[in-house]
Amino acid sequence: MVKTSVQAQVVEQNTIAGDVMQLAMVVPDIARIACPGQFVHIRVADTLEPLLRRPFSIADCNADRGILTIIYRIVGRGTALMAKLKPGDTIDCMGPLGNGFALTGQRPLLVGGGMGLAPLVMLARAFCSRTATVLMGGRNEQELFWPDIYAKICKNIHITTDDGSIGHRGFTVDLLPQLLEQGKFDIIYACGPYAMLKGVAQIAASHDIPCQVSLEEYMACxxxxxxxxxxxxxSGKRHKVCTDGPVFWAGEVAW
Structure with missing residues (x-):
């Protein structure tokens, strides 16, 4: 897998909702070869602390302009430092890393929960010439800011929230069987919390529909x-999520 480490220039950073940020950077060498589902590993500061890079899913990419976008939540010191970056600042960015989604579906269903919806944005854009349906879930309406982002890409959007403040009350896996019965989907792509992915994988298997999942794990290198x-x-062996994944066929993972 071709990858590179370069100094990326920040061109935009803004708050999407609460503690969720969107950062766009100019990084042509990565943007021209990035695929949906891959990620970048960013060194957020030129100091020894924090020492380790942080992995971020590629949310969107404009290869022609050389711009790559990530969407992240401020959860610790590393992301707090990154949230202070301004247009014109530079950060060390390595990528694209990992294996992305197999773009084989003609009638895809994208299922995302919480921040797991970030890597599915670029995937949805890749399917813009086909009929893509998105099933998204979150805790409440305040945290579910994603419809505004996805509405610019696709029309078929279904929403669930834990408290029912918007869309269907419940989890994505509660609504999934109903969608599968109504639609003729030929593949499911999913990213989100482990419990959600396990449920999606089981439901996909019961409907005999191929399913790919993007796993979220802490990464050091x-x-x-x-x-x-x-x-x-x-198979009995352990997979490295960073290099064997982060995207796997659901049947490869021992849930």
Missing amino acids: GVGACLSCTCAGT
């Missing part, structure tokens, strides 16, 4: 050397 992000596989 991002290149398969440290073994900090492994997951159990059905």
Whole structure:
């Protein structure tokens, strides 16, 4: 897998909702080869602390302009430092890393929960010439800012919230069987919390529909050397999420 480490220039950073930020950077060498589902590993500061890079899913990419976009939540010191970056600042960015989604579907269903919806934005855009349906879930209306982002890309959007403040009350896996019965989907792509992915994988298997999942794990090196992000596989071996994934066929993962 071709990857590079470069100094990326920040061109835009803004708050989407609460503690969720959107950062766009000029990084032509990465943007021209990035695929939906891949990620970048960013060194957020030129100091020894925090020492390790942070992995971020590629939310969107404009290869012609060389601009790559990430959407992230401020959860610790690293992301807090990154949230202070302004247009014109530079950050060390390595990527694209990992294996992306297989763009084989003609009638895809994208299922995302919480921040797991970030890597599905670029995937939805890749399917813009086909009929893509998105099923998204969040805790409440305040946290579910995603419809505004996805509405610019696709028309078929279904929403669930834990408290029912917007859309269907419940979880994405509660509504999924109903959608599968109504639609003729030929593949499911999913990203979100582990419990959600497990449920989606089980439902997809029961409907005999191929399913790919993007796993979210803490990563130290991002290149398969440290073994900090492994997951159990059905073959009996452990997969490195950073290099074998982060996208897997659901049947490869030992849930």
